Amino acid sequence: MTDTDIDTALVVGGTRFIGRHAVEDLLDHGYEVAIFNRGNHENPFEDDDRVTRVEGDRTDDTDLKAAKLSVEPDVVIDCVAYYPADVEAAVEIFSDVDAYVFVSSGSAYGREEIPKREGETPLCECTPEQAEDDSDETYGPRKAEGDRVVFEAAMDGVNAMSVRPCIVYGPHDYTERLDYWISRVEEYDRIVVPGDGTNLWHRAYVEDVASALRVVAERGTPGEAYNVGDRRLATLEETVELIADAAGESVDVVHAGERELAAAGLSPDDFVLYREYPHVMDTNKLSDLGWESTPLDEAMAVTVDEHRDSDRDGEEWDPGRDAEESVLEILDTL
Structure with a gap:
């Protein structure tokens, strides 16, 4: 064919x-x-x-x-x-x-x-x-x-x-999973990322x-x-950084372990797009058909621009900023 x-x-x-x-x-x-x-x-x-x-x-x-x-x-x-x-x-x-x-x-x-x-x-x-x-x-x-x-x-x-x-992810995503992280980057200077930031969900x-x-x-x-899937994978921390670059924002990514999160009534799974065990899919079979993926920075730039024109904020995924502030205070004392 x-x-x-x-x-x-x-x-x-x-x-x-x-x-x-x-x-x-x-x-x-x-x-x-x-x-x-x-x-x-x-x-x-x-x-x-x-x-x-x-x-x-x-x-x-x-x-x-x-x-x-x-x-x-x-x-x-x-x-x-x-x-x-x-x-x-x-x-x-x-x-x-x-x-x-x-x-x-x-x-x-x-x-x-x-x-x-x-x-x-x-x-x-x-x-x-x-x-x-x-x-x-x-x-x-x-x-x-x-x-x-x-x-x-x-x-x-x-x-x-x-x-x-x-x-x-991308424009018109009604799940609003990435919209949560875009909203966080645009609203706050310090972003709580569960674990060490290296968790990977393709x-x-x-x-x-x-x-x-x-x-x-x-x-x-x-x-x-x-x-x-994207031919180059990004960890959750790298994803936040890609969003910040696309949005023209400067953010401080703060890692929070299970103990610090638990002290504020949170767990890593309360943060959307966190996954303890990496989820990675081989895309070579599709690539062999001549398919190519969009560079991550280009994809994120389009995604952030459309997010700004939408009314999506990812609120349903919000673990609660007050709880996050508590985590930040705990980490600041360590």
């Missing part, structure tokens, strides 16, 4: 975060694009005559079939398949498209090892009960089972592939995830999964 074989793309989702950027990337590369969703969120492409919207519920097979008949897509990017049953329906309905790409997750991996590699690191198991559960605890197992559906479909001749992003710039979805659709191998 070459880049010119595909000219019409259907993005299931397409208005919030990864899907929104996927639409923009596809448009930038000459695709005709349609989005399929229920209309529960604002459509950023409402006034863009290059993007067709088909209304429907992706869990309703009749709606999904109608979208296929209406759009006649060459490629399908599935951003909102959260249950194995969603993927099962999609690979059947879109069994004859040139490429079906399932947005999976790095959470699908079921073993802690460095790095996590496609086809080597075991995936999470998924019980029938987990396959229908909607809790955060079953997210990884559900995505892993979705991957297995893709693999089985490819064995039956469906051009189905999977892309596994790690934690995604992240992926959203525009790179979008380009990965297109590249896999164009050049990927059916039945394969592809990790996507």
Whole structure:
């Protein structure tokens, strides 16, 4: 399959975060694009005559079939398949498209090892009960089972592939995980970072995830999964420093251990993007397709600029500035 074989793309989702950027990337590369969703969120492409919207519920097979008949897509990017049953329906309905790409997750991996590699690191198991559960605890197992559906479909001749992003950041990130740290940098001179600052949780710039979805659709191998993440990883402390550089701010990163945090009623896990065991994914397989990631400073500059234009502040992740001030006072006395 070459880049010119595909000219019409259907993005299931397409208005919030990864899907929104996927639409923009596809448009930038000459695709005709349609989005399929229920209309529960604002459509950023409402006034863009290059993007067709088909209304429907992706869990309703009749709606999904109608979208296929209406759009006649060459490629399908599935951003909102959260249950194995969603993927099962999609690979059947879109069994004859040139490429079906399932947005999976790095959470699908079921073993802690460095790095996590496609086809080597075991995936999470998924019980029938987990396959229908909607809790955060079953997210990884559900995505892993979705991957297995893709693999089985490819064995039956469906051009189905999977892309596994790690934690995604960038413009329009409704999770607001990085917004918390950007807000901290812009509001305070001293920033509490749990541990020694070297904890590592692999992240992926959203525009790179979008380009990965297109590249896999164009050049990927059916039945394969592809990790996507920044090619250069940044520790939590380095992330704060990248934010400060992008924001033109000067901050003092203060490390706080478990004892100092506990004295203020906090723990390292109270700080978003902290992870005790490193989460690192090998991205060489995707890179071999010709995909490239954006330099971290460029990605962060765009992310900070968009944050300033938004109303997001990451407040839901805030461990409490008063508690942080207590930690700083404790550290100042040591």
